[in-house]
Structures are given as C-alpha cells and as structure tokens.
Amino acid sequence: MRSYVSLLFVAGLAFLLFVITGQLEFGAAPMRVGQAINQTSPAEVGAANIVTSVVLGYRALDTLGELAILFTAATAGGLMLGRPRAGAAHDPDAGFILRTASDLLFPLLLVVGLFIIVHGHLTPGGGFQGGVILAAAFFLPLLARPGTHFNHAVFSVFEGLAGAAFIVIGLLGLVYGGEFLAPLLGQGEMGSLLSAGTLPLLYIAVGLKVGTELAGLMAHIAAYEAVDS
Numbered sequence: 001m002r003s004y005v006s007l008l009f010v011a012g013l014a015f016l017l018f019v020i021t022g023q024l025e026f027g028a029a030p031m032r033v034g035q036a037i038n039q040t041s042p043a044e045v046g047a048a049n050i051v052t053s054v055v056l057g058y059r060a061l062d063t064l065g066e067l068a069i070l071f072t073a074a075t076a077g078g079l080m081l082g083r084p085r086a087g088a089a090h091d092p093d094a095g096f097i098l099r100t101a102s103d104l105l106f107p108l109l110l111v112v113g114l115f116i117i118v119h120g121h122l123t124p125g126g127g128f129q130g131g132v133i134l135a136a137a138f139f140l141p142l143l144a145r146p147g148t149h150f151n152h153a154v155f156s157v158f159e160g161l162a163g164a165a166f167i168v169i170g171l172l173g174l175v176y177g178g179e180f181l182a183p184l185l186g187q188g189e190m191g192s193l194l195s196a197g198t199l200p201l202l203y204i205a206v207g208l209k210v211g212t213e214l215a216g217l218m219a220h221i222a223a224y225e226a227v228d229s
Helices: 003-024 027-044 048-059 060-081 096-116 127-144 152-176 197-228
Strands: none
Touching: 027 048, 027 060, 048 197, 060 152, 060 197, 096 127, 096 197, 127 197, 152 197
C-alpha cells in the first residue's frame, strides 16, 4: 500500500512540475515579481533587508495570519496539556555545569535575541528568529532548575500587548496610509537603525509575541512531563 501511495505522490509531483515548467518561461511576468520588489522596495519601504519589506510590507496581512496560527497552536497545546497538579514533584536540579552555563547564557541569549529583532530590517533575522531565541533564553533556566517558578500570567500579558500592538499599528496604517499595515513614519535613511518607518516596531511586536508564546508552551510541556515522570 505504501508503495502505491509513494508512486502516486511522485506522479503528482512530476505532473505539477511539468505544468509549471510548461506554463512559465524564464523571464515571464510572474518570474519578474522579485526583480520588481528589489527595485521598488528601497524607495517605498526603506528597509535594507528586502525580506523585511516583503514580510512586513507587501504581505504583512499574511504575516498576521501566521501569528494567528502560532497563537492557535500554542493555545491548543496548552489546553491539551492542562494544568499540573498542585504540589506536584519536580525533577531535581541539574549539575553544576548546566546550572552555571544557563546562568551565563541567559543574558547572552537575551541580548542576541533582542539584537536580531531590532535589526531585522537591516540584516537577516527579525521577529520570528529573535523571538525563538528569546524563548530559549527563558526556557533554559527551567532545564537547569526545573523547580523554578514560571509566571505564565506575566508572559500572557506581554503576549497580548504584542499582538494588540501589531493590530493597532496595522489600523494606523489603514487610517493614515490608506492600507492595513501600510508603513508609516517615513523611510528614513537607508541602512540606519531608525529607518523603514513602522516596520521595526512590527518586528518588535512579532518578536515579543513569538518569544512569549513559545516560552510559555515549552514551560507548560516541561511542567506536564514533570508531573507524569
């Protein structure tokens, strides 16, 4: 049965590639979209990182959908795991090396994560990548000291504020720019930290939302595994 499924998948993939290569020629209009973005985004958006112009400018509404999917997945995971029992035993603390390493890496990961978020419009990176690093920074101490208290309420507040900030900036773009999530505040000087208008603010909101959601979910999983162990 598996062989037939694999054969059907390969046949479908071959048919799809045949249709694509037969319909699209190199240099055709759909293939020149990327070239048009490279030419126009510096003047329209002002971000040195063209990927940021696409993610938060030309298809920012799609990015909002990705955040909604992440929120839904994290919420569903938390609901499935449930709450740990009161007074449940935790795993013992890790050894001296892991505890010391977590203490040293925590501020380093915070700085690196924030740096990647804030400079996402200048260099490769941004809110999603930096948010994952922030989540790892807050989850690492839980691995070294499983009994450490993780304040889910505080993280939920930051998560909600970050999501609301993203939507509010989008609505301001709709009011003052004519389009939802339209870049505001001007393009600034290309390559400088204060450039690309509201795009860096959107990346900060994305980074905080991704970081708090993933950190809360991983902390929830760690508590659930401690209860079952």
